[in-house]
Amino acid sequence: MSAAIIFVLLACLMLTGMPVSISLGLTVLIFLFGFTEVPLESVALKLFTGIEKFEIMAIPFFILAGNFLTHGGVARRMIEFATSVVGHLRGGLGMSSVFACALFAAVSGSSPATVVAIGSIMLPAMVRAGYPKAFGVGVVASAGGLGILIPPSIVMVMYAVSTNSSIGALFMAGVIPGLLLALFLGFTTWFRAKQGDYPRERRRSWTERLGAFRKSVWGLLLIVVVMGGIYSGLFTPTEAAAMSAVYAFFIAVFVYKDLRMADVPKVLLNSANMSAMLLYIITNAVLFSFILTNEQIPQGIAQWLLDSGIGMVGFLIAVNVLLLVMGNFMEPSSIILITAPILFPIAMKLGIDPIHFGVMITVNMEIGMITPPVGLNLYVASGISKMGLTDTTKAVWPWLLSMLVFLVLITYVPQISIWLPRTLGMM
Amino acid sequence: MKYLDHLEEWFITFLMGAATLIIFVSVLHRYASGFAIPGVQDWLIRIDVSWAQELCIIMFVWMAKFGAAYGVRTGIHVGVDVLINHLSDRNRGKFIVFGLLAGATFTGIVGALGAHFVWENGAHYSIYKFLGLEMGDLYEGPITPDLEWPTWIVYSAIPLGSSLMCFRFLQVMANFLRTGSLPHHDHGHVDGIDEDEGLAVDANPYNMDDNLHPQDIAHHHRGDGESK
Numbered sequence: 001m002s003a004a005i006i007f008v009l010l011a012c013l014m015l016t017g018m019p020v021s022i023s024l025g026l027t028v029l030i031f032l033f034g035f036t037e038v039p040l041e042s043v044a045l046k047l048f049t050g051i052e053k054f055e056i057m058a059i060p061f062f063i064l065a066g067n068f069l070t071h072g073g074v075a076r077r078m079i080e081f082a083t084s085v086v087g088h089l090r091g092g093l094g095m096s097s098v099f100a101c102a103l104f105a106a107v108s109g110s111s112p113a114t115v116v117a118i119g120s121i122m123l124p125a126m127v128r129a130g131y132p133k134a135f136g137v138g139v140v141a142s143a144g145g146l147g148i149l150i151p152p153s154i155v156m157v158m159y160a161v162s163t164n165s166s167i168g169a170l171f172m173a174g175v176i177p178g179l180l181l182a183l184f185l186g187f188t189t190w191f192r193a194k195q196g197d198y199p200r201e202r203r204r205s206w207t208e209r210l211g212a213f214r215k216s217v218w219g220l221l222l223i224v225v226v227m228g229g230i231y232s233g234l235f236t237p238t239e240a241a242a243m244s245a246v247y248a249f250f251i252a253v254f255v256y257k258d259l260r261m262a263d264v265p266k267v268l269l270n271s272a273n274m275s276a277m278l279l280y281i282i283t284n285a286v287l288f289s290f291i292l293t294n295e296q297i298p299q300g301i302a303q304w305l306l307d308s309g310i311g312m313v314g315f316l317i318a319v320n321v322l323l324l325v326m327g328n329f330m331e332p333s334s335i336i337l338i339t340a341p342i343l344f345p346i347a348m349k350l351g352i353d354p355i356h357f358g359v360m361i362t363v364n365m366e367i368g369m370i371t372p373p374v375g376l377n378l379y380v381a382s383g384i385s386k387m388g389l390t391d392t393t394k395a396v397w398p399w400l401l402s403m404l405v406f407l408v409l410i411t412y413v414p415q416i417s418i419w420l421p422r423t424l425g426m427m
Numbered sequence: 428m429k430y431l432d433h434l435e436e437w438f439i440t441f442l443m444g445a446a447t448l449i450i451f452v453s454v455l456h457r458y459a460s461g462f463a464i465p466g467v468q469d470w471l472i473r474i475d476v477s478w479a480q481e482l483c484i485i486m487f488v489w490m491a492k493f494g495a496a497y498g499v500r501t502g503i504h505v506g507v508d509v510l511i512n513h514l515s516d517r518n519r520g521k522f523i524v525f526g527l528l529a530g531a532t533f534t535g536i537v538g539a540l541g542a543h544f545v546w547e548n549g550a551h552y553s554i555y556k557f558l559g560l561e562m563g564d565l566y567e568g569p570i571t572p573d574l575e576w577p578t579w580i581v582y583s584a585i586p587l588g589s590s591l592m593c594f595r596f597l598q599v600m601a602n603f604l605r606t607g608s609l610p611h612h613d614h615g616h617v618d619g620i621d622e623d624e625g626l627a628v629d630a631n632p633y634n635m636d637d638n639l640h641p642q643d644i645a646h647h648h649r650g651d652g653e654s655k
Contacts, residue, residue, distance in 0.1 A: 013529070014506065014507045015507060015510050015511075016511065016522050016525055016526055016529075017506050017507065017508040017510070017511040017512075017522050017523065017526050017641045018506055018525070018526030018527075018529050018530060019504035019505065019506045019526070019530065020504075020505055020506055020507065021495075021504060022504075022506075022526075022529055022530045022533050022534075023506070023529075025533050025537070026529055026532075026533050029533065029536060040540055051487075051488060051491060052484055052488065053484075054480055054483070054484060056487075057446075057483060057484060057487050060443065060446075060487060060490070061447065061450075064443065064447060234458075235454060238450070239450060239454050242446075242447055242450035242451055242454070243450075243451065243454060245447050246447060246448075246451045264444075265440050265444075268440045268443045268444050269436055269439065269440045269443075271443060272439040272440060272442070272443040272490055272494045272497075273439075273494055273497060273498055273501055273503055274503065275443075275487075275490070275491070275494065276439070276490060276491045276492075276493070276494020276495045276497065276498055277494070277495065277498045277503045277504055277505070279487070279490075279491035279494070279495070280491060280494075280495040280498070280504070281505075283491065329507050329509055330505075330507055330639075331505050331639055334505065373509045374507075374509060374639060376639070
């Protein structure tokens with residue numbers, strides 16, 4: 001009963017268009033005030049202690065690191081390197097876009113930023129080279145989604161925080177699926193290019209490749225700092241995030257010189273703005289999951305599901321459908337913070353690996369980014385290509401299809417996700 | 428008002444930068460003090476940075492509270508606006524005002540609760556003590572584990588930040604009622620792209636109809652006839 005009240009209340013408040021964080025908080029206040037005896041003072045304390053965890057602080061640091069490096073210059077160097085490696089294949093510029101997105105994803109934890117950074121350079125180039133616009137838009141919008149699967153990933157930190165999973169293991173688990181998805185998208189691109197007989201670039205010599213690699217390597221080393229630092233035990237994930245932020249600052253200001261010292265405060269302010277928004281959702285989501293636990297709702301739903309005889313296979317289908325539907329209306333962080341406290345205990349009871357579950361959820365979020373009406377990547381791609389939203393949506397379908405196939409693969413073959421972290425002894 | 432705006436921006440910028448530096452220095456310190464350089468090592472070991480983690484958390488919590496208030500002003504908070512964006516301007520306006528009022532109400536209540544909590548957990552004691560008033564059996568309040576600061580000072584981020592946020596919601600609402608425009612945030616913004624390239628970037632940072640933010644009345648959107 002209380003579960004119904006809470007969720008109906010939350011849905012109603014959210015649909016009025018108020019910020020997600022406020023609807024979560026108000027739901028808690030109304031419920032506590034109207035239906036329970038829990039003292040309201042405990043809410044105020046929770047508001048502070050909710051984010052009093054060192055792991056959560058990885059989020060602002062990763063955002064800061066990403067913002068230092070998501071500058072035009074870094075993207076251009078990565079595109080040059082990508083083109084020198086895969087540009088000679090059929091549909092060369094499309095293939096390069098996918099590869100460049102994968103590289104850029106390794107410095108940025110955000111999908112829309114990846115789409116803008118790669119897309120605003122690659123789209124005009126593709127149109128000039130005679131590719132249909134829809135092809136370019138489809139490639140960039142879908143490959144931009146790699147941003148949240150390839151570490152560092154804000155979405156994964158959110159999942160780790162709300163389920164007490166290991167950030168390091170999750171990041172490591174994202175590596176193989178990320179590369180695999182890049183292959184999937186690359187194959188789709190190649191296939192479409194072959195069908196349409198799109199042009200290719202001239203083959204580059206190994207010297208040129210090496211030169212392009214040298215130029216882009218400083219940005220790519222960020223991921224080495226993060227993953228190497230966490231894996232070797234030099235840093236905790238949060239420390240690794242802070243180190244990567246300092247590294248990114250150093251590279252942007254002193255090595256690439258894309259950023260003037262005078263711009264640094266602006267980058268700090270923008271990062272603080274974005275982080276504060278996410279931390280504020282987390283704060284209120286902690287409150288929300290506090291009343292859920294207080295009312296024993298996750299346990300109730302888990303019991304009900306187990307009694308109904310739903311197996312692991314059925315449960316995973318249900319989760320995928322639920323997340324894909326929610327992905328049409330909300331952005332990834334909010335979805336994870338709201339659903340993880342409910343879905344996670346059930347998944348554990350069914351014997352699903354927490355890391356595998358996290359990767360699966362992340363892939364779902366990625367698909368949500370390219371499906372309307374709330375696909376951030378679609379809006380951004382439509383913005384930079386001046387193509388209508390409906391046409392953009394149609395343009396991504398071949399890649400959307402291959403992502404759905406990929407999702408099924410990730411869902412039912414947990415080894416893809418957990419092999420690497422397990423082999424490295426991280427879980 | 429301008430003064431408050433600048434102070435707010437300056438404050439969260441400072442917190443962001445300082446927290447990063449603190450963690451960076453504490454990690455460096457941890458490894459540097461491992462090297463056996465005569466003199467330097469002893470000196471490094473004597474400097475205690477065990478409080479770095481706690482200070483970082485406190486700084487980020489303050490940043491989160493004040494940044495959330497700043498975020499209201501920049502329109503960064505995301506919501507589910509699919510439904511109301513399909514309504515007529517008039518009706519959408521009502522929902523927007525309702526949403527902003529709800530935000531103000533929530534942050535107002537939290538601010539009040541937080542103030543009460545802080546007052547009961549040490550502020551009352553400290554202020555009376557400072558003023559030399561009769562303290563009776565007032566509660567002194569707990570202190571933080573590493574820095575040993577009174578928690579009430581740390582926790583006052585809630586009432587202060589929340590009240591500021593409440594004020595910002597009301598400010599945005601007043602502005603919306605007057606001009607029909609809302610602050611907008613562009614989630615796909617990448618520095619250095621729009622300026623240098625100047626190519627196909629028509630992604631007007633203030634015109635992202637992404638259904639995560641309410642569309643306001645003053646702007647026109649793609650699909651509403653001709654985009655500018």
